[in-house]
Amino acid sequence: MKDHQSHLFEEEFTGWLAGLRALADKCREDDGAWRKVASQGLLSLAAPEAAGGAGVGYEAACLALEAFAEESGLSGLPFAMAAQMWACQEPLLEFGNKAQHDRYLAPLMAGTAVGAFAATEYDSGSDLLSLRTRADQHGDGRWRLSGAKTFVTNGPTADVFLILARTAEGSALFGLTAFLVRRETPGLHIGKVIDKTALAGAQLSSLHLDDCVVDDADRLGGTSGGFAVLMHAMRYERAFILAPTLGLMAGALRQAIEHVRSRTQFGQPLGSYETIRQRLVRMHMSLTSAREVLYATARRADRGALDHGRSSLTKLHVSTEFNRFCQELPDLYGGYALLPETGATALLADAVASRYYSGTSDMQMKIIAEGLGL
Numbered sequence: 001m002k003d004h005q006s007h008l009f010e011e012e013f014t015g016w017l018a019g020l021r022a023l024a025d026k027c028r029e030d031d032g033a034w035r036k037v038a039s040q041g042l043l044s045l046a047a048p049e050a051a052g053g054a055g056v057g058y059e060a061a062c063l064a065l066e067a068f069a070e071e072s073g074l075s076g077l078p079f080a081m082a083a084q085m086w087a088c089q090e091p092l093l094e095f096g097n098k099a100q101h102d103r104y105l106a107p108l109m110a111g112t113a114v115g116a117f118a119a120t121e122y123d124s125g126s127d128l129l130s131l132r133t134r135a136d137q138h139g140d141g142r143w144r145l146s147g148a149k150t151f152v153t154n155g156p157t158a159d160v161f162l163i164l165a166r167t168a169e170g171s172a173l174f175g176l177t178a179f180l181v182r183r184e185t186p187g188l189h190i191g192k193v194i195d196k197t198a199l200a201g202a203q204l205s206s207l208h209l210d211d212c213v214v215d216d217a218d219r220l221g222g223t224s225g226g227f228a229v230l231m232h233a234m235r236y237e238r239a240f241i242l243a244p245t246l247g248l249m250a251g252a253l254r255q256a257i258e259h260v261r262s263r264t265q266f267g268q269p270l271g272s273y274e275t276i277r278q279r280l281v282r283m284h285m286s287l288t289s290a291r292e293v294l295y296a297t298a299r300r301a302d303r304g305a306l307d308h309g310r311s312s313l314t315k316l317h318v319s320t321e322f323n324r325f326c327q328e329l330p331d332l333y334g335g336y337a338l339l340p341e342t343g344a345t346a347l348l349a350d351a352v353a354s355r356y357y358s359g360t361s362d363m364q365m366k367i368i369a370e371g372l373g374l
């Protein structure tokens with residue numbers, strides 16, 4: 001948390017977190033969970049007070065996401081909220097003007113509107129800068145967007161989409177522009193929910209833009225500013241999208257320890273066998289190391305010192321440790337790993353997904369290697 005925040009603040013925040021945990025405990029099957037959690041202030045924690053946020057910083061926001069995931073046991077909902085916080089709210093905070101803050105940022109932070117970030121296209125995944133959705137400005141100053149997006153987290157429910165489109169040929173550095181597009185805008189068609197095998201509760205869809213007319217006032221970051229908007233979103237998303245998984249790992253570790261202490265084979269608890277104990281120690285190490293790196297990154301962001309290399313390293317490290325953890329988890333349960341109540345195979349699927357969203361592990365590796373001068 002920020003240096004100026006006092007012991008008093010920490011006590012107050014600890015009390016707030018306890019309230020969030022109590023609420024999260026009741027969130028399991030509740031459709032209104034997004035609004036309830038948002039109304040507690042989770043989505044606005046990192047935003048500065050001047051922009052209507054709580055101004056308590058990134059470390060506090062990540063602690064809240066972790067606590068919410070741990071207590072609720074939900075993976076999709078905190079992932080979807082984190083996606084909005086880092087890929088929609090952060091660019092709005094950085095590049096939005098007062099009118100855009102009032103119109104878009106305030107309802108997103110309050111949870112009265114849901115946001116989605118739409119950059120990926122069918123032919124432009126890792127090669128994102130090759131995206132082909134076009135935006136052309138007409139004589140009346142308004143923009144016409146045409147193209148298709150996919151893998152849009154929150155797509156089925158979002159009220160506002162942050163869409164990246166090409167406004168000039170040539171280098172993506174100068175050829176992309178970001179637009180804020182409301183759900184009801186004519187020409188914006190939302191595809192059906194994409195079936196997936198991970199992150200239950202998070203909804204993804206495609207988007208189709210068919211001569212979708214957007215006001216010039218809804219450009220974010222200026223014409224040709226799309227690359228900067230994208231980089232800003234990715235800097236925060238890569239750093240912090242995995243904060244909820246720390247809570248999921250903590251919950252899974254606790255549940256697994258209870259299991260190996262209570263289940264007996266060959267007349268002894270599973271937890272007395274060295275192979276089982278070593279698995280749990282390795283899982284504990286993975287969680288500890290993932291947590292240390294993510295929170296050190298959050299403290300850097302709170303000092304205004306978050307760079308792309310560090311964000312990629314955080315994403316790569318936390319997702320790698322999450323995968324290591326989940327490789328061990330099913331083996332503590334044997335056949336019972338296949339029962340939904342252990343959550344072991346569902347978490348393994350989430351771990352696999354974490355290698356792909358916000359840029360694949362290969363792409364994070366590429367960014368880190370370039371940072372090393374390779």
Ligand SMILES: Cc1cc2nc3c(=O)[nH]c(=O)nc-3n(C[C@H](O)[C@H](O)[C@H](O)COP(=O)(O)OP(=O)(O)OC[C@H]3O[C@@H](n4cnc5c(N)ncnc54)[C@H](O)[C@@H]3O)c2cc1C
Nearest residue numbers: 117118119120125126151152153356357358359360362363
């Ligand atoms: C759960 C989830 C949520 C998502 N949410 C969003 C969202 O809200 N908004 C959004 O815009 N996008 C979103 N995405 C899309 C995500 O960013 C892409 O899936 C990701 O960038 C990878 O693109 P791809 O899936 O097309 O894989 P591909 O680019 O087809 O890659 C396939 C494989 O090839 C590898 N590869 C590709 N190029 C190279 C290379 N040059 N060298 C070595 N290996 C390479 C990749 O690392 C990967 O292993 C989401 C994805 C998921 C899974």
